[in-house]
């Protein structure tokens with residue numbers, strides 16, 4: 001579940017706005033020995049959403065869904081084929097340089113740091129590139145060094161850093177110029193548990209303390225669970241969910257599990273309305289029931305007729321739910337125009 005925490009001030013004014021945004025790539029494929037045919041790939045197929053200032057939003061989807069393409073359009077690297085896109089009121093493709101000062105970007109699979117330079121020299125170059133005022137630079141660097149444990153790494157050339165160290169270095173580099181928006185594309189990919197925890201708590205702090213708006217792309221759903229109240233799911237270039245995680249669970253028709261320990265081994269529990277026994281292991285039995293239903297009446301029904309010793313309720317495995325969502329199982333696939341941009 002999303003941990004209870006102080007929430008940043010989310011203002012109504014949208015910082016990121018997309019209206020029917022499309023990106024179509026034309027690719028040539030071999031068709032025989034000499035012939036090549038042209039094909040269109042609709043990487044982003046009419047996406048609309050708004051992200052208010054101060055929000056941290058998850059942007060997830062299977063491989064090839066269109067996440068990176070969206071982020072590249074939001075940075076101005078790619079020009080949309082259609083629709084309207086604004087970040088802090090700026091059209092990224094038209095005014096990329098002006099936008100650069102207001103956004104920070106971390107692509108987990110690639111570094112923006114200088115491979116042969118010590119980390120601190122990379123930061124110095126970032127300072128000059130963005131013309132960050134001295135006092136701002138010093139304060140931001142000190143904060144990142146402290147919270148991301150960078151002190152022992154500052155004199156180490158980037159190529160000698162481990163993946164987790166490099167990622168922390170990259171995240172700091174993206175924040176030295178005080179961006180209003182931070183795009184993170186797989187910031188925890190390949191990191192060990194400790195590094196992931198460090199990165200997550202830092203991002204939470206940046207979002208809550210600074211009010212930095214964050215768009216987070218990840219395959220690790222724990223990132224989403226721990227950081228985002230709102231999650232958007234993209235599939236085949238279309239938005240198929242925009243809301244909270246609970247809504248995503250419900251959309252995927254997920255089931256929760258009531259695990260009961262009986263006083264002794266018994267045949268599978270029967271006759272509990274709204275639940276079915278899916279597993280029996282000695283005196284322990286597993287009963288599946290709809291994610292949206294309350295467990296209380298089930299517990300009462302079991303306790304009434306069986307020698308109940310202990311129980312627990314397990315949340316559905318979100319990854320399984322999302323796999324189901326992608327497969328179309330139970331998910332109400334909405335057209336982009338149907339999505340409530342103000343969700344959650």
Ligand SMILES: Nc1ncnc2c1ncn2[C@@H]1O[C@H](COP(=O)(O)OP(=O)(O)OP(=O)(O)O)[C@@H](O)[C@H]1O
Pocket residue numbers: 025026027041042043061062063064065066067068069070
């Ligand atoms: N430059 C390009 N030329 C042609 N097709 C492209 C290009 N970039 C992306 N695509 C295609 O667009 C679709 C969306 O790709 P994109 O990289 O945005 O997906 P993604 O959701 O970020 O996937 P992943 O999780 O694997 O990174 C894919 O079918 C991809 O092959």
